[in-house]
Amino acid sequence: xxxxxxxxxxxxxxxxxxxxxxxxxxxxxxxxxxxxxxxxxxxxxxxxxxxxxxxxxxxxxxxxxxxxxxxxxxxxxxxxxxxxxxxxxxxxxxxxxxxxxxxxxxxxxxxxxxxxxxxxxxxxxxxxxxxxxxxxxxxxxxxxxxxxxxxxxxxxxxxxxxxxxxxxxxxxxxxxxxxxxxxxxxxxxxxxxxxxxxxxxxxxxxxxxxxxxxxxxxxxxxxxxxxxxxxxxxxxxxxxxxxxxxxxxxxxxxxxxxxxxxxxxxxxxxxxxxxxxxxxxxxxxxxxxxxxxxxxxxxxxxxxxxxxxxxxxxxxxxxxxxxxxxxxxxxxxxxxxxxxxxxxxxxxxxxxxxxxxxxxxxxxxxxxxxxxxxxxxxxxxxxxxx
Numbered sequence: 295x296x297x298x299x300x301x302x303x304x305x306x307x308x309x310x311x312x313x314x315x316x317x318x319x320x321x322x323x324x325x326x327x328x329x330x331x332x333x334x335x336x337x338x339x340x341x342x343x344x345x346x347x348x349x350x351x352x353x354x355x356x357x358x359x360x361x362x363x364x365x366x367x368x369x370x371x372x373x374x375x376x377x378x379x380x381x382x383x384x385x386x387x388x389x390x391x392x393x394x395x396x397x398x399x400x401x402x403x404x405x406x407x408x409x410x411x412x413x414x415x416x417x418x419x420x421x422x423x424x425x426x427x428x429x430x431x432x433x434x435x436x437x438x439x440x441x442x443x444x445x446x447x448x449x450x451x452x453x454x455x456x457x458x459x460x461x462x463x464x465x466x467x468x469x470x471x472x473x474x475x476x477x478x479x480x481x482x483x484x485x486x487x488x489x490x491x492x493x494x495x496x497x498x499x500x501x502x503x504x505x506x507x508x509x510x511x512x513x514x515x516x517x518x519x520x521x522x523x524x525x526x527x528x529x530x531x532x533x534x535x536x537x538x539x540x541x542x543x544x545x546x547x548x549x550x551x552x553x554x555x556x557x558x559x560x561x562x563x564x565x566x567x568x569x570x571x572x573x574x575x576x577x578x579x580x581x582x583x584x585x586x587x588x589x590x591x592x593x594x595x596x597x598x599x600x601x602x603x604x605x606x607x608x609x610x611x612x613x614x615x616x617x618x619x620x621x622x623x624x625x626x627x628x629x630x631x632x633x634x635x636x637x638x639x640x641x642x643x644x645x646x647x648x649x650x651x652x653x654x655x656x657x658x659x660x661x662x663x664x665x666x667x668x669x670x671x672x673x674x675x676x677x678x679x680x
Contacts, residue, residue, distance in 0.1 A: 309613070309616065310372070311371060311372065312372065312373065312374045312613075313372075316653065320655070321652075324652075328652055329650070329651055329652055329653060329655040329656040329659060330656075331649055331650055332645075332650045332651030332652075332659070333657065333658065333660045333663070334659060334663060335534055335646075336646040336660040337659060337662065337663025337664055338537045339379075339536055339537070339641075339642050340366075340382075340642060340663070341359065341664055341675075342540055343382055343639060344358030344362035344664070345358050345561060345675065345678075346358070347382040348361075348382075348387070348634070349680065350388050350464065351418075351634050352391045352395055352418055353394065353415060353418050353419050353422055353634070354415055354419070355561050356564040356565055356672065358634075359664055359667060359672070360568075360628065360631050360632055360668075361381060361382045361634050362636075363633075364627045364631050364633055365380050365621070365624030365625065365628045365633070365636035366661040367627075367658075367661055368620065368624040368627050369620050369621070369624055369654065370661075372616065372623055373616070373620040374601070374613045374617060375604060375612050376608065376651075376653045377604040377608065377646060377647045377651060378643045379642040379645070380597075380621075380624065380636055380637075380657065381642065382636060382639070383635075383636065383638060384461070384464045384639070385460040385464070385596065385637075386592065386593050386634075387634065387635070388460055389588060389592065390425055390634050390635050391422075391467075392585070393422075393425050393582050394418045397581060419632050420572070420575050420578065421578050422632075423572065423629045423631075423634070424574035424575045424629065425589065425634075425635070426589075426625050426628055426633060426635045426636075427574040427579075427625065427626055428574065428579050428583070429586040429587075429625055429635055430590075430621070430622045430625025430626035430629060431622065432586055432590040432622070433590045433593070433594060434618070434619060434622030434623060436590070436594075436622070437616065437617075437618030437620075438619065440615050441618065442616075443614065445598050445599070445614055463486055467489070469489070469490075470489075470493065471508075471559065472505060473500040473501065473504060474500070474504040474559050475492075475493060475496045477492045501557065501558060501559075502556075503556035503558050504559065504680075507543065507679055514539055515536065518535035519535065526648070531648075543678060543679065544674065544675060544678045547560065547677040552677070559679065559680045560677055560680065561676055561677075563676050564667075564672035566668070566670070566672060566673075567668065567669060568631065568668065569631065569632055571631050573630075574629065574630075590625075592637075593625075593636070593637035594617065594618055596638065597617065597637045598612070598617050600643055601617065601638070621636070621637065646660070
């Protein structure tokens with residue numbers, strides 16, 4: 295029989311709420327400055343990735359900010375890794391986007407009026423939120439049932455192969471934004487082939503301004519990231535090239551008026567503040583069980599793999615079952631507030647760790663940065679090209 299001794303209750307509480315064990319022993323004077331610097335850098339990257347990855351989900355960019363905010367708050371309380379950055383992950387975004395396009399395809403857009411497009415976007419947001427909610431439920435159940443060990447049976451080669459293949463799909467899915475072509479979503483076997491066929495059949499209609507901007511940004515980011523890697527021992531902190539490029543691109547687009555002069559696609563107005571929480575759509579849940587299970591397992595496998603790397607590097611334990619619970623609750627809360635599936639992005643976690651992040655205090659600071667954008671300064675990103 296299980297006893298309910300104070301010692302056992304304490305052990306269960308510490309296991310379920312890891313924050314109780316590490317926050318009271320937080321070395322404020324030693325770590326707070328590093329966590330603040332790391333959190334600011336990570337938060338800025340999270341904002342940009344949230345906007346970008348929302349496009350993979352086929353929903354308006356602003357909803358990516360919700361995915362970069364709510365799961366972070368939940369993970370701060372329930373997570374066991376000190377260094378991973380929780381939020382949107384391109385592979386999961388693409389998987390959610392597949393379900394979104396299948397249930398709300400492009401061809402139902404009809405005459406393409408602004409009213410109709412707005413209704414389509416609302417429907418797609420609801421699908422993404424419902425799929426995310428259900429994947430969170432599956433993760434939570436797996437955590438409660440102590441299924442964290444399943445990651446042992448997912449080999450590194452399997453995860454690497456899957457993420458590499460998904461990365462190719464991510465690149466191909468971005469071509470329509472780089473070239474500004476009306477390419478529909480193809481959620482069927484060999485969809486990547488149909489996407490490429492659609493791109494090349496319309497290649498003569500490419501928006502040159504968008505293409506040039508994309509190539510210049512790719513070149514600059516690639517070169518600076520190589521410099522960051524090569525000279526990381528000499529640099530006090532990596533050059534925040536994503537932030538610098540975003541600020542510069544937004545300023546140029548605004549003052550040159552790219553949208554009107556060159557007819558480029560921009561992020562546009564972001565809704566300020568939060569929307570009321572919503573219940574998942576039962577009809578969507580019934581049609582997305584398979585998608586949600588896949589998203590739940592892949593999201594956990596990737597996040598735990600990254601968490602394990604940092605736990606070994608910095609010599610502290612991470613609990614697979616507790617990670618399932620943390621991500622499950624994060625996706626349930628995020629889906630309720632119209633966000634989409636979260637995990638951890640290796641690049642964003644790399645920023646959090648390499649800029650001095652010591653604990654998930656850095657994660658909370660990054661969430662504050664996202665919050666500031668949501669509540670007040672999102673309009674500054676409106677002229678940014680997609």
